[in-house]
Amino acid sequence: MADILVVAELTAEGKVRKTTHSAITMAKLAQPALGGSFSILVLGPSAKAAAAELTGFGAAKVLACEDQSLANYVAEHYAPTVAAVGKAFGLVVACASSFGKDLMPRVAAKLDAAYAGDCSGVSVNGTKVVFKRPMFAGNAFGHVELGTAIQVATARQSEFEPAAPSGGSSPIEAVAKVAPGAAASRVEFVSLEAVKSARPDLGEAGVVVAGGRALKEKFFDVLNPLADTLSAAIGASRAACDAGYAPGDLQVGQTGKIVAPGLYFAIGISGAIQHIAGMKGSKTIVAINKDAEAPIFQLSDYGLVADLFQAVPALVEDLKKHKAQKG
Amino acid sequence: MKILVALKRVADPANHNKVKIPATGEKIDTAGLEWQINPFDLYALETALRLTEDGKAPKTRLGEVVAVTLGPAETETNLRSALATGADRAIRVDTTDDALDGRLVAAALQKLVEEEKPDLVLMGKQVVDGENNYVGQALAELLDWPMATFAATIKEEAGGLLVGREVDGGVCTLRVKFPAVVTVDLRIVSPDSVRSSKTAEGFKYPYEEVRFAPLPAIMQAKKKPLAVKKLADLVGGATLSSKYVKFEAPPARKAGVKVKDVAELVQKLATEAKAI
Ligand SMILES: Cc1cc2nc3c(=O)[nH]c(=O)nc-3n(C[C@H](O)[C@H](O)[C@H](O)COP(=O)(O)OP(=O)(O)OC[C@H]3O[C@@H](n4cnc5c(N)ncnc54)[C@H](O)[C@@H]3O)c2cc1C
Numbered sequence: 184m185a186d187i188l189v190v191a192e193l194t195a196e197g198k199v200r201k202t203t204h205s206a207i208t209m210a211k212l213a214q215p216a217l218g219g220s221f222s223i224l225v226l227g228p229s230a231k232a233a234a235a236e237l238t239g240f241g242a243a244k245v246l247a248c249e250d251q252s253l254a255n256y257v258a259e260h261y262a263p264t265v266a267a268v269g270k271a272f273g274l275v276v277a278c279a280s281s282f283g284k285d286l287m288p289r290v291a292a293k294l295d296a297a298y299a300g301d302c303s304g305v306s307v308n309g310t311k312v313v314f315k316r317p318m319f320a321g322n323a324f325g326h327v328e329l330g331t332a333i334q335v336a337t338a339r340q341s342e343f344e345p346a347a348p349s350g351g352s353s354p355i356e357a358v359a360k361v362a363p364g365a366a367a368s369r370v371e372f373v374s375l376e377a378v379k380s381a382r383p384d385l386g387e388a389g390v391v392v393a394g395g396r397a398l399k400e401k402f403f404d405v406l407n408p409l410a411d412t413l414s415a416a417i418g419a420s421r422a423a424c425d426a427g428y429a430p431g432d433l434q435v436g437q438t439g440k441i442v443a444p445g446l447y448f449a450i451g452i453s454g455a456i457q458h459i460a461g462m463k464g465s466k467t468i469v470a471i472n473k474d475a476e477a478p479i480f481q482l483s484d485y486g487l488v489a490d491l492f493q494a495v496p497a498l499v500e501d502l503k504k505h506k507a508q509k510g
Numbered sequence: 511m512k513i514l515v516a517l518k519r520v521a522d523p524a525n526h527n528k529v530k531i532p533a534t535g536e537k538i539d540t541a542g543l544e545w546q547i548n549p550f551d552l553y554a555l556e557t558a559l560r561l562t563e564d565g566k567a568p569k570t571r572l573g574e575v576v577a578v579t580l581g582p583a584e585t586e587t588n589l590r591s592a593l594a595t596g597a598d599r600a601i602r603v604d605t606t607d608d609a610l611d612g613r614l615v616a617a618a619l620q621k622l623v624e625e626e627k628p629d630l631v632l633m634g635k636q637v638v639d640g641e642n643n644y645v646g647q648a649l650a651e652l653l654d655w656p657m658a659t660f661a662a663t664i665k666e667e668a669g670g671l672l673v674g675r676e677v678d679g680g681v682c683t684l685r686v687k688f689p690a691v692v693t694v695d696l697r698i699v700s701p702d703s704v705r706s707s708k709t710a711e712g713f714k715y716p717y718e719e720v721r722f723a724p725l726p727a728i729m730q731a732k733k734k735p736l737a738v739k740k741l742a743d744l745v746g747g748a749t750l751s752s753k754y755v756k757f758e759a760p761p762a763r764k765a766g767v768k769v770k771d772v773a774e775l776v777q778k779l780a781t782e783a784k785a786i
């Protein structure tokens with residue numbers, strides 16, 4: 184029997200990020216194989232307050248490592264504590280956000296644990312956890328079992344329903360920060376330039392409006408009204424980000440954000456495999472492209488062959504009318 | 511500055527439609543796929559070259575770039591092309607993809623780094639076939655070195671680097687002191703993403719992505735040193751700890767309909783998809 188540790192992720196303001204709830208779901212799915220309980224570890228300068236947000240999810244314990252030196256996330260400061268706590272567990276999980284992707288391989292190496300990153304599913308084979316991983320730009324899934332005493336994995340947020348509170352009240356326990364190794368003395372946090380946006384998080388939005396290279400400098404001029412009308416998050420193709428039309432953290436794709444909203448608009452996006460790998464889990468896909476042969480039409484539910492500079496403003500008008508009628 | 515660059519060969523992403531999974535699902539069939547260096551690793555190599563040259567024409571190389579791969583004999587083609595674009599030496603660790611997992615790659619690289627003692631290890635943030643996004647971070651931990659993952663910009667400073675990392679919601683800047691591990695993201699190859707102390711202020715590369723090797727360099731690369739090592743000499747009897755029990759193809763997504771105009775789109779989204 185072995186227990187599972189969920190590493191929580193906090194926002195810069197010290198609140199629990201929703202990514203944490205997807206990691207909790209992964210832990211719950213893996214539980215039947217290992218037979219034990221799960222606990223949650225929260226690290227940060229206000230970890231205790233954040234831990235209080237996590238007592239209602241059925242964890243055996245919520246462990247809080249509160250320390251001012253954890254104010255700005257740096258893997259070299261976090262990994263030693265996560266590994267020291269993780270030693271007592273059979274599986275350590277987090278969300279495959281940029282936080283989890285940066286931190287968890289380091290934790291795995293410290294624990295001499297095998298690692299399954301960015302998993303899209305978890306199943307149980309007797310006492311074995313089987314991790315399902317997207318590979319080859321979404322063209323294959325691999326099912327992998329890990330053979331080390333401790334295992335480490337991360338969950339692709341779009342594939343794990345966020346866990347909902349199940350009641351109860353897990354006890355909060357304080358844990359001390361473990362002194363970091365030599366690596367930490369050679370790395371310094373300089374700044375975090377957050378892209379300020381009133382829009383929903385790309386990973387959590389119900390509707391995503393994504394634009395490609397075709398939008399040029401008009402990227403936000405064209406997409407903002409549409410995103411406003413639909414309360415949508417804005418995404419972009421690599422080409423749009425590389426050209427500087429959109430910031431890099433909006434990139435959707437194999438190597439950017441993976442999204443699976445209810446409704447996805449691909450506007451002036453050709454549909455390269457790397458882009459598709461990041462959005463093909465969306466429920467309904469709409470493509471607007473002036474090239475009728477664009478590959479994006481091979482997977483869109485609704486395709487409109489049109490010049491986006493005319494179609495998008497017209498769409499905004501029609502959506503407004505539709506909304507007004509619906510009341 | 512001495513830089514070690516880790517390169518892996520992968521199936522050309524443009525070939526992905528040809529990725530075949532036999533009905534038994536025990537293995538991905540790579541027959542007929544074209545191989546190339548993982549794009550992120552090509553970017554790491556380009557970054558290493560930019561950090562070790564003065565950018566003048568003709569440029570002077572200042573430093574040493576060692577290209578390393580773990581793979582079968584055919585991967586020497588990939589190492590030769592790395593040498594042709596400017597790397598000084600290459601090392602191949604003889605093995606096959608089937609005999610590797612992330613833990614073994616990181617352990618082998620750790621030993622090579624301890625032998626070579628570079629100031630910096632540059633690698634891709636992930637391979638585009640296995641998509642693990644693991645080896646760089648694990649290597650940094652094994653070495654107890656600082657790391658900066660997902661690098662989109664690098665500025666050389668005295669004794670280290672200032673690295674702009676693409677993270678959820680923005681850009682995180684870290685300062686790392688040598689020796690360190692840096693994994694690179696797509697935008698590291700923009701014309702002015704890498705600022706070496708040897709290039710003039712405001713210097714920009716005149717191309718996007720990566721340089722091509724001129725023909726004479728391809729000929730010269732044949733004479734550059736390429737050492738071959740055995741995996742077992744680096745990792746002893748260590749064995750695989752990740753076992754892929756099955757592969758499967760993702761469910762196919764069918765093309766839907768083309769709508770004639772915006773009005774029909776809104777109507778279908780409302781009544782058929784019930785998405786608005
Ligand atoms: C290692 C690697 C990783 C990558 N990762 C990603 C990733 O994560 N995400 C990603 O998106 N890409 C990624 N790419 C890049 C990918 O291969 C494509 O190059 C990219 O997605 C293309 O972006 P695009 O569709 O905006 O541009 P293009 O391919 O140039 O397409 C522009 C489209 O706009 C249409 N168009 C032009 N004008 C108009 C108009 N007026 N009205 C309507 N339509 C118009 C054109 O018909 C065309 O289809 C990656 C590439 C590599 C090598």
Ligand SMILES: Nc1ncnc2c1ncn2[C@@H]1O[C@H](COP(=O)(O)O)[C@@H](O)[C@H]1O
Pocket residue numbers: 516517518519548550551578579580581610612615632633634635636637640641642643644645646
């Ligand atoms: N077989 C290999 N040989 C050399 N370098 C590798 C190998 N596998 C992975 N790497 C390096 O590790 C990085 C991350 O790979 P991964 O963690 O497998 O996604 C790659 O971009 C390479 O730089």
